[in-house]
Amino acid sequence: MGKNGGPSRQSEAFVQLLLDEGLATRSQIQEAREVKARSGAHIDQTLASRGHLDSETLVDVISRVWKLERASMDEVDSDFARQWGGQLYIAENWMPLKQLPDGRAVVATARVPDEDRSDRIRTALGCDVVFVAATSAQIWHTILDVFGPEIADQAANDLWNRNPVLSARTVASRGQKVGLLLLAIVAIICLILWPVETVIALITLTSLVFLAGTAFKFFISLRGARFDLVERVSDREVAELDDGLLPRYTVLVPVFKEANIVAQLVKNLGSIDWPTNRLEVFVLIEESDHETRDAFDASSPPDHFHVITIPAGHPQTKPRACNVGLFFATGDYLVIYDAEDTPEPDQLKKSYISFQRGGEKTVCVQAALNYFNSRENVLTRMFSLEYGYWFDYMLAGLDSLDLPIPLGGTSNHFRTEALKGLGGWDPYNVTEDADLGIRASALGYRVGVVNSATMEEANTSIPNFVRQRSRWIKGYMQTTLVHARRPAALMREIGFWRFSSFVLLIAGTPATFLGVLPFYVLTVLSLALPPEFVGQFFPYWLLWICFLNFIIGSSIMVYLSMMGPYKRGTFALVPWALLNPLYWILHSVASYKALWQLITKPHYWEKTEHGLTNQTNHD
The missing domain is CATH 3.30.300 (GMP Synthetase; Chain A, domain 3)
Structure with a gap:
């Protein structure tokens, strides 16, 4: 713009050259000027994003207008x-x-x-x-x-490099290794000298952990049902925003071997309601992933979409790719989306308003996840039930009590500078989101939840589900080990109740899943075999504890799953919650796989395949 608010000489020369050489029509120029009046987007950006002007032509034109080589x-x-x-x-x-x-x-x-x-x-x-x-x-x-x-x-x-104690690059510290070794030696000695008593003690301890973990989730979810702590941003507030005053926003989309859905990604994220001159979408593609890169280039992405090539290196994980994206990010705010995500168009604006309300202590705003293929099969129904109670009740309950919130892996909106201050994501932790939530809590930051949803693809395949959940559970184990290196310091930083929440949720979740299969087996054996036979090995009170754990724990999780559909209005899913005990068997299988991988290949990122559904977001 010129000093008087009109078009600058450079802008007029640029437009005239486009017209003289037939690179744009007067109607296209007029359309671009109308977009500029509404959003502040430069004319060249609008022409490029509409497909009227490619990058090579753009640099050729500006070099002539600026009279530069x-x-x-x-x-x-x-x-x-x-x-x-x-x-x-x-x-x-x-x-x-x-x-x-x-x-x-x-x-x-x-x-x-x-x-x-x-x-x-x-x-x-x-x-x-x-x-x-x-x-x-x-x-x-x-x-x-x-x-x-x-x-x-x-x-x-x-x-x-900043603080090795907080990094999962070291799986277990020297002290943890020594402690675990001593514990294993003591357990072996006890099994040799007092086998029955030792087994009884282990089963009793596991039973208490199982019951404590499920009871904690039940209490927090009931607490969340009493509050609607989701940050409610109205459509009117969104409409009142002045696009010309909005800050810059960065969108990071880490993809790996996603050639089959990358074109859909461009379409889904292309509908985000934010001025394109203040929006940068970085698609993070690994250096070796030529197929996804070729598919992205063939999808004719808008001009504010950019590929950031992730240099080859170790570990090859999503958080490492996101850290590369963070290096290039120029936005005041930043959000993560997965390749298959379809966020509501106004999600960035709602999150921005939430940040303004929450003040500087709100480091992250989490949008809810929902699934467009929730009714495709039994697994997708269970997946949707689980996420319903998690996002609509658990997060609200944690927030109401000011407890640490483990972030989801997508639709996390951050203050960029605060995220950099936290050290970004830990690339060695395969649930970098949960770890980041704990680190944020330790520094006194708050995580909010906004009334906006991102549609995703629910897992349709059991093998794919086990791969995904084993990675998540392994990450919870990693996060537990990382923060257990300094338990006294963590308790001082976040307080006793937050520390207890961390133990029950982050450490308790893998422990609960590891206990599922043994409890189910003991319950079935105690019911199927003659009492006098079972009584030779285990006291009846122990079998009753296992049986009650099975009944109480399963009933709690069935009830929580039934709660999930109420806020989302998907009442047809409610009866499927009765299958939750079977669903937890899959979690238990995944937990044992996670434990094995924690020992053998702790930093391996188990890839979740996307694009397996037969449904689309418009079905």
Whole structure:
């Protein structure tokens, strides 16, 4: 814009060149100007996002309008460029490419190099500059090439370097290994000397843990049923937002081997209601995943969608990819979506309003998850019942008591600077979301829940379900081990009741699932075999405890599952809650797989396949 608020000379020259060379029609220009008046999006961004102008044409036009040469991004002097910070280049959309013999720096810029911009860059570099024209995407990709090793190392090890005690890179500390070894030795000795008494003691202890875990979930869910602590943002409040005053928002979408659904991803996230000149969507694709990259390129993504190539490295996990995305993020706020997600279009605006209400202590706003294929088969029905009670009752109950909330793996909205202050995600923890929720609580931050939903694909396959749940349960085990290294410090930081909640929810969940199969087997044996035979091995009071645990624990979880549909109006799912005891058998199988993987390959990311459903989000 010019000083009087009208179009600048650069803007007028840009438009005239497009018209003269037939690169855009007057109607397309008028449409772009109307979008700019509503949202502030630049004309070139609108033309590109509507498919009227490709990136190559864009850089050609701006180089002629700005009277600059086009940047040769393959002629970068990496040693010269690395003298300054990659995140500075990202934030300001420029990058030094090389130094000329006369001492001047060749600088690629994606913004018009007016007097103010030129002075800032000369001051930053300490020398005179020669500008060349480039797009933001060209600059980002070059930054990734130049700073790739540093970015990869930071993404994998930043938390470890800051505070190794909080990183799951070390599965168990030396003290934990010694303690577990001593415990195993004592258990073996007791089994040899007092086999029956030891087994009775182990079963009794496991029984108490099982009952405590299910009772805790029951109490918290009933508490949540009394409160509607979801941050209610009305449609009127959303409509009253001024698009011209909205901050910048970053969307991260980590994908791996998702070529079959990446086109749908572009369609789903393309409907987000946020000004495109203040929205960046980073699709995070592993360096080796050429099929997904090709499928994304073939989907004709809008111009505010960008691929960030994740450098090869260890561990190859979703949180590591997200940390690379966080390095490039320029938004004041940031959200994570999975490849199959369909968020409600106004979710970003509702979350933004929630952040304004919650103040600086609200570090994250969690949207609920729902499933478009909930009635596809028995497993998808059970999946939907479970998530109904979790998001509508458990989270509300935890929030009402100011207890730590384990974040979900998707639809988490963050204050970007606060997220960086927390150290980002732990790439060695396979449930990085739960771990991040505990770290946030330790620093006094709050997690809110907003009245917006993201539609996902419920798991349709039992093998795929077991792979997914074993990863989640293994991550809970990792998180337990990480924070159990300093239990006294954690209790001081978050308080006794929050610490107790952590133990019952994060540590208690895997312990409960590990106890399911043994309890079910003991219950069946005690009912099927003659009492006098069973009594030779176990006292009747112990069998009654196991039986009551089976009845009480199963009844609690059936009841909680039945609660799930009420706030969502999916009452046809209620009878299916009676199958919850069978559903928990799958969890128990997954928990033993998780325990084995924790020992053999703790940082392995068990891939969940998507796109297996026969239904669509519009069925």
